[in-house]
Amino acid sequence: MSTLDPQVAADLAPRSTDPLGVAIPSTVPTHWYNLNADFPEPLPPHLHPGTHEPLTPPDLAPLFPMALIMQEVTTERYVEIPQTVREIYAMWRPSPLVRAHRLERVLGTKAHLYYKYEGVSPAGSHKPNTAVAQAYYNAIEGTTKLTTETGAGQWGASLAMACALLGLTCEVWQVRASYDSKPYRRYQMETYGSICHPSPSDLTDAGRAILAEMPDTTGSLGMAISEAVEAAAKDPDAHYALGSVLNHVMLHQTVIGQEVLVQLAEAGEKQADVVFGCAGGGSNLGGLSFPLIGQNLREGTTTRAVACEPTACPSLTKGEYRYDFGDVAGLTPLLKMYTLGKDFVPAPIHAGGLRYHGMSPMISHAVNLGLMDAVAIEQDTAFAAGVVFARAEAIIPAPESTHAVAAALDYARTAADGEVIVIGLSGNGVLDLPSYAAYV
Amino acid sequence: MSTLDPQVAADLAPRSTDPLGVAIPSTVPTHWYNLNADFPEPLPPHLHPGTHEPLTPPDLAPLFPMALIMQEVTTERYVEIPQTVREIYAMWRPSPLVRAHRLERVLGTKAHLYYKYEGVSPAGSHKPNTAVAQAYYNAIEGTTKLTTETGAGQWGASLAMACALLGLTCEVWQVRASYDSKPYRRYQMETYGSICHPSPSDLTDAGRAILAEMPDTTGSLGMAISEAVEAAAKDPDAHYALGSVLNHVMLHQTVIGQEVLVQLAEAGEKQADVVFGCAGGGSNLGGLSFPLIGQNLREGTTTRAVACEPTACPSLTKGEYRYDFGDVAGLTPLLKMYTLGKDFVPAPIHAGGLRYHGMSPMISHAVNLGLMDAVAIEQDTAFAAGVVFARAEAIIPAPESTHAVAAALDYARTAADGEVIVIGLSGNGVLDLPSYAAYV
Numbered sequence: 001m002s003t004l005d006p007q008v009a010a011d012l013a014p015r016s017t018d019p020l021g022v023a024i025p026s027t028v029p030t031h032w033y034n035l036n037a038d039f040p041e042p043l044p045p046h047l048h049p050g051t052h053e054p055l056t057p058p059d060l061a062p063l064f065p066m067a068l069i070m071q072e073v074t075t076e077r078y079v080e081i082p083q084t085v086r087e088i089y090a091m092w093r094p095s096p097l098v099r100a101h102r103l104e105r106v107l108g109t110k111a112h113l114y115y116k117y118e119g120v121s122p123a124g125s126h127k128p129n130t131a132v133a134q135a136y137y138n139a140i141e142g143t144t145k146l147t148t149e150t151g152a153g154q155w156g157a158s159l160a161m162a163c164a165l166l167g168l169t170c171e172v173w174q175v176r177a178s179y180d181s182k183p184y185r186r187y188q189m190e191t192y193g194s195i196c197h198p199s200p201s202d203l204t205d206a207g208r209a210i211l212a213e214m215p216d217t218t219g220s221l222g223m224a225i226s227e228a229v230e231a232a233a234k235d236p237d238a239h240y241a242l243g244s245v246l247n248h249v250m251l252h253q254t255v256i257g258q259e260v261l262v263q264l265a266e267a268g269e270k271q272a273d274v275v276f277g278c279a280g281g282g283s284n285l286g287g288l289s290f291p292l293i294g295q296n297l298r299e300g301t302t303t304r305a306v307a308c309e310p311t312a313c314p315s316l317t318k319g320e321y322r323y324d325f326g327d328v329a330g331l332t333p334l335l336k337m338y339t340l341g342k343d344f345v346p347a348p349i350h351a352g353g354l355r356y357h358g359m360s361p362m363i364s365h366a367v368n369l370g371l372m373d374a375v376a377i378e379q380d381t382a383f384a385a386g387v388v389f390a391r392a393e394a395i396i397p398a399p400e401s402t403h404a405v406a407a408a409l410d411y412a413r414t415a416a417d418g419e420v421i422v423i424g425l426s427g428n429g430v431l432d433l434p435s436y437a438a439y440v
Numbered sequence: 441m442s443t444l445d446p447q448v449a450a451d452l453a454p455r456s457t458d459p460l461g462v463a464i465p466s467t468v469p470t471h472w473y474n475l476n477a478d479f480p481e482p483l484p485p486h487l488h489p490g491t492h493e494p495l496t497p498p499d500l501a502p503l504f505p506m507a508l509i510m511q512e513v514t515t516e517r518y519v520e521i522p523q524t525v526r527e528i529y530a531m532w533r534p535s536p537l538v539r540a541h542r543l544e545r546v547l548g549t550k551a552h553l554y555y556k557y558e559g560v561s562p563a564g565s566h567k568p569n570t571a572v573a574q575a576y577y578n579a580i581e582g583t584t585k586l587t588t589e590t591g592a593g594q595w596g597a598s599l600a601m602a603c604a605l606l607g608l609t610c611e612v613w614q615v616r617a618s619y620d621s622k623p624y625r626r627y628q629m630e631t632y633g634s635i636c637h638p639s640p641s642d643l644t645d646a647g648r649a650i651l652a653e654m655p656d657t658t659g660s661l662g663m664a665i666s667e668a669v670e671a672a673a674k675d676p677d678a679h680y681a682l683g684s685v686l687n688h689v690m691l692h693q694t695v696i697g698q699e700v701l702v703q704l705a706e707a708g709e710k711q712a713d714v715v716f717g718c719a720g721g722g723s724n725l726g727g728l729s730f731p732l733i734g735q736n737l738r739e740g741t742t743t744r745a746v747a748c749e750p751t752a753c754p755s756l757t758k759g760e761y762r763y764d765f766g767d768v769a770g771l772t773p774l775l776k777m778y779t780l781g782k783d784f785v786p787a788p789i790h791a792g793g794l795r796y797h798g799m800s801p802m803i804s805h806a807v808n809l810g811l812m813d814a815v816a817i818e819q820d821t822a823f824a825a826g827v828v829f830a831r832a833e834a835i836i837p838a839p840e841s842t843h844a845v846a847a848a849l850d851y852a853r854t855a856a857d858g859e860v861i862v863i864g865l866s867g868n869g870v871l872d873l874p875s876y877a878a879y880v
Contacts, residue, residue, distance in 0.1 A: 020541045091538070091834055098531070101460045102605065120560060122834035124870065164831040165542065184624075187873035190880050191830055390631055391604040394531055394562035430564065430870050433627035440630050 017139045017166055019083035027094045027262065028086055033254040035290040035362060036247065037077035038297045043247070043365050044336035046072075047323060055333050062233050063240040065141040068134060071248035077294075079251060081133075088132045088165055092121045093255060097263035097422070103392040104412075111415035112269065113408070115423040116260050116288060117395065123188070125398065125427030126284045127158035127243055130252035134241045135162035145169045145238040147231045149199065149224030152178050152352035153185025154398075154427065155243030160194035171238075173199035173207075173227045176219035178352070184431050199224035206230050206329070221356070222328025222342070229331060244281025245326060245335070250362050253287025260422060261291055269420045271301045274411065276404040277424035279307040279316065279374070280353045282360030284400075284426035290362070293371050307363065307374040308403040310382070313346035315339060315359045316367055316374035324358055337364040349379050350435035351399040353426075377403045383439040385409050386429065398427035399435050457579045457606055459523035467534045467702065468526055473694040475730040475802060476687065477517035478737045483687070483805050484776035486512075487763060495773050502673050503680040505581040508574060511688035517734075519691060521573075528572045528605055532561045533695060537703035537862075543832040544852075551855035552709065553848065555863040556700050556728060557835065563628070565838065565867030566724045567598035567683055570692035574681045575602035585609045585678040587671045589639065589664030592618050592792035593625025594838075594867065595683030600634035611678075613639035613647075613667045616659035618792070624871050639664035646670050646769070661796070662768025662782070669771060684721025685766060685775070690802050693727025700862060701731055709860045711741045714851065716844040717864035719747040719756065719814070720793045722800030724840075724866040730802070733811050747803065747814040748843040750822070753786035755779060755799045756807055756814035764798055777804040789819050790875035791839040793866075817843045823879040825849050826869065838867035839875050 036043055045054040057069045064072075071079060081089070100113040107113075118126035138146060146168055150156030156172040163170035172189055179186060179198035186196045199219045200207040206226040210217060217223075232240035242249065264272055272292055277285030289305035296303055307316050315338045324339040326332035337358045340346075344357040366372040386402035388409065389395070397405055401424070408423045415421060429436060476483055485494040497509045504512075511519060521529070540553040547553075558566035578586060586608055590596030596612040603610035612629055619626060619638035626636045639659045640647040646666040650657060657663075672680035682689065704712055712732055717725030729745035736743055747756050755778045764779040766772035777798045780786075784797040806812040826842035828849065829835070837845055841864070848863045855861060869876060 016545070020545065022539070022541050087541070088834075099462070101462055101527070105456070105460065122836070128834075161834050165834060183877070184870075184873045187877035187880075188836065188870075191827060191836055191873065191876040193831055387631060391633055394528075394568075394601050394605060396562070396628065396631055430624075430628075433624045433631065436631040437623070437627035440627075 017084050017136060020087055022087060024086050024090045027259070028090050029081065029255045029258045030086070031078035031080050032251045033258055033291045033294060034074060034077055034079060034251055035294050035366070036075045038294045039365060040297070040369060043361060046361070047334040049325065049330060049333055052334065063229065065137045065143060065239060067137040067141065068248045071251055072246060082136060085133050085136050089255065094259040094263070095120050095256070097260055099267065100393055103389060106388065106392045107409065107412050109412040109415060110417040111412050111419040111421050113412055113421050113423070115393070115425045116256060117425045118256065118284070119395065119398070119425060119428030123154070123158040123161050124430060125154045125158065126253060126256060126287060127155050128161060129255055129287065130243065130249045130283065131158040131162035132165070133252040135159065135166045135168055138239050139166045139168055143168065143237065143239045145171065145235065146241045147171045147228040147238055148241045148243065149173045149221060149228040151175050151221050151355065152182060153188070154353060156196065157185050157188040159241055159243070160189040160192040163194060164192040170194035171231065172196045173201065173224040175199055175221060175224050176217070199227050201227060203227070204230045220328065225327045226329045226331060244283040245358065245360050247362055249283050250286040250290065250360055253283045254290050256287040256424070257289060257291035260288065261295065264420065271420065272303045272422045273420045274304040274306060275422040275424065276306045276308055276408040278354060278400045278403040278426060279309045279359065279363065280356050280400060282363035284424055286360055286363055288424040289372065293366060305372045306407060307367065307372060308407045309374060309376050310349055310351055310354050310403060311376040311378050312349045313340070313355050314376040315357065317376045319359070321364060321368055326358060335361050337361050338367065350432065350438070351382070351403065353400040354403065375407055377406045380439070382406045383436065386436070387440065395425070396429040396433070396436065397425055398429045399432050401426045457524050457576060460527055462527060464526050464530045467699070468530050469521065469695045469698045470526070471518035471520050472691045473698055473731045473734060474514060474517055474519060474691055475734050475806070476515045478734045479805060480737070480809060483801060486801070487774040489765065489770060489773055492774065503669065505577045505583060505679060507577040507581065508688045511691055512686060522576060525573050525576050529695065534699040534703070535560050535696070537700055539707065540833055543829060546828065546832045547849065547852050549852040549855060550857040551852050551859040551861050553852055553861050553863070555865045556696060557865045558696065558724070559835065559838070559865060559868030563594070563598040563601050564870060565594045565598065566693060566696060566727060567595050568601060569695055569727065570683065570689045570723065571598040571602035572605070573692040575599065575606045575608055578679050579606045579608055583608065583677065583679045585611065585675065586681045587611045587668040587678055588681045588683065589613045589661060589668045591615050591661050591795065592622060593628070594793060596636065597625050597628040599681055599683070600629040600632040603634060604632040610634035611671065612636045613641065613664040615639055615661060615664050616657070639667050641667060643667070644670045660768060665767045666769045666771060684723040685798065685800050687802055689723050690726040690730065690800055693723045694730050696727040696864070697729060697731035700728065701735065704860065711860065712743045712862045713860045714744040714746060715862040715864065716746045716748055716848045718794060718840045718843040718866060719749045719799065719803065720796050720840060722803035724864055726800055726803055728864040729812065733806060745812045746847060747807065747812060748847045749814060749816050750789055750791055750794050750843060751816040751818050752789045753780070753795050754816045755797065757816045759799070761804060761808055766798060775801050777801045778807065790872065790878070791822070791843065793840040794843065815847055817846045820879070822846045823876065826876070827880065835865070836869040836873070836876065837865055838869045839872050841866045
């Protein structure tokens with residue numbers, strides 16, 4: 001048995017965006033669905049942070065490839081998914097829609113309880129659905145490097161994975177507190193070949209300024225965004241990638257809901273009566289629910305979508321619907337959204353992915369138009385539901401996902417015979433087990 | 441939104457072995473396959489540790505339910521899988537057989553490279569295939585509690601999951617070194633409602649005796665086995681469960697290889713030319729290869745099966761084929777197997793699941809009869825291959841599985857056009873990321 005030289009191994013990453021030309025199952029969606037084509041009123045535009053005028057595509061060119069900028073503003077109903085992206089999706093898509101028979105028995109409900117499970121992706125969450133698309137469009141436009149920020153690390157690990165597959169280098173600024181206390185996601189990024197820095201770092205002006213003022217800070221998502229954006233803006237070969245909130249991210253995630261429509265029909269169900277999704281920046285919920293809301297608007301189905309947010313960070317249930325910045329420093333465009341204010345600092349709950357002061361403009365618009373409801377869930381209630389789910393269905397849900405599970409369990413108790421409930425299980429909780437241990 | 445009382449939640453575990461009566465996909469096997477029906481020479485029997493006479497079923501009754509004892513000795517070719525077990529299998533089975541197109545491109549091979557991925561199980565490895573079966577047979581025979589040992593924790597977590605689904609309590613003795621240094625698996629067991637003790641503990645005579653002699657020991661699998669066996673033997677409501685080595689464990693794992701046969705045919709392949717599986721106790725490799733070896737023996741196919749073991753623990757390539765004890769203390773039956781001697785202590789490699797001094801008697805018999813080959817792989821070679829795999833196929837393999845990946849990559853380089861190679865990917869490496877970090 002000859003030895004594979006480690007350096008050879010490290011250099012062996014594939015370096016091609018060419019499609020493999022293989023047959024892809026027809027159950028992998030061919031297009032992303034865009035709810036902006038079907039909203040009864042148009043989405044309020046993003047505004048330039050300096051002029052407060054509607055943003056134009058060139059404003060975003062230093063940070064994003066043109067294909068993604070056009071997806072941010074398009075009102076076309078369907079956007080074709082490139083073959084290479086579909087081939088990568090096919091590695092784990094369609095993700096399963098599972099009838100939770102054992103959970104139904106535990107609850108004694110006559111409702112039909114399903115969960116759509118995004119934890120089957122190699123990174124363990126729904127995030128690769130957009131990471132792969134973003135890496136692809138950057139790669140074909142000549143970008144060789146992506147920068148991003150990450151909190152607990154789900155997004156950073158997903159982008160690292162996508163960059164490994166598509167031959168990009170990737171540099172991630174991870175909030176110092178997570179970098180130190182939750183190293184597994186960093187190891188995941190490094191295994192995929194990415195570089196991960198704690199934020200604030202001394203590698204950027206923003207980081208150095210913060211460290212000069214607060215040398216002992218454990219960092220924040222807002223600080224990390226500033227560093228990743230600065231690093232991309234200063235490097236002509238680099239672009240920046242964001243894992244939620246923006247319209248093109250919502251677009252990419254709609255593979256989830258489109259699959260649900262097909263899978264429910266295959267299961268003999270007429271429609272989903274209610275879908276529950278956790279909501280932080282909104283990308284999992286939007287991906288799950290937008291195709292169903294679009295069907296409501298076009299075809300008269302009556303699916304109810306419910307955003308499930310933590311009481312510790314209740315942007316939809318307690319926030320204001322107004323223009324606000326996406327980051328703490330006020331560098332991003334102004335987004336019309338439900339917000340707790342850019343300076344809001346949520347309590348350090350375990351569901352790190354739900355600790356965002358704002359909400360996707362598209363989700364916000366849907367809630368404002370009455371196309372979607374929202375509830376807030378206590379952390380203990382969420383974990384209790386996660387434990388019930390794990391002991392009945394074997395999968396330990398991500399702490400974020402347990403918010404949707406809790407709302408669905410509560411609803412199922414009084415649901416009608418045969419009512420169809422779908423839980424968006426955005427990821428698994430394997431790397432969040434210390435949080436479960438703290439609860440159990 | 442009402443609050444789900446945490447205590448209510450904890451009590452909500454399902455308590456039924458009754459089948460749900462739901463339709464199960466026909467792609468989930470209906471029977472386990474038993475290579476003992478097709479071996480050209482019968483398997484040497486296990487021997488009683490005191491009398492050195494062949495073991496009889498009553499000898500095992502204090503530890504195992506009668507159904508499993510009969511499976512240990514049967515030579516029937518097929519054993520029907522109970523409906524409840526199939527329903528649980530259907531939560532993640534059939535596991536995917538994936539054509540590794542991107543890895544083929546990276547390697548520049550013309551071979552057809554597939555991997556059979558057991559990491560989709562909720563516990564992240566192949567271990568639940570037997571954990572569910574063992575918990576089921578214990579439950580229907582009136583056992584209310586299972587005890588077991590675990591090293592790194594994959595087996596303990598899988599049995600904890602199975603016990604949660606089938607309403608058993610579960611008590612696990614985990615080797616102290618892993619208990620302290622790798623707490624995630626323990627958290628997983630606790631989330632499923634199991635109790636996990638560090639071993640040696642002061643809860644058993646065996647543990648107290650060891651602690652009296654070596655108060656600072658970090659434990660070993662042999663010590664933990666002694667404690668779990670003692671706890672089961674002393675409790676009339678409890679039985680013991682073992683996660684590998686024994687014939688009934690091999691039997692349950694054959695769902696893997698049976699699915700491969702069907703999936704390869706669906707993919708238009710005539711046969712697997714060579715399958716690579718990592719080998720510690722042998723259950724993943726046996727599960728993958730026995731149905732294919734059986735087909736060789738009955739139908740004249742020519743699939744070559746290769747056991748991939750670490751050079752640090754080379755039982756098949758450097759051990760002796762003789763009767764030996766399964767544990768350090770010499771409490772278990774004598775098993776005819778390739779062994780490095782029960783007192784062999786392997787170096788502390790990252791692939792904890794491959795650190796066993798012996799080898800499944802059925803695997804050993806197959807190797808001795810020339811029905812299976814074996815190679816030993818260096819740890820660095822294995823990790824290098826794991827990184828190549830992760831950056832091409834997105835999945836980070838378990839350190840155990842990387843031994844099979846390394847052997848397959850080496851083989852693929854000189855393989856013929858169209859040759860069909862199958863890698864047994866026994867689990868994912870998500871909870872082993874610190875090991876990758878140490879390598880990268």
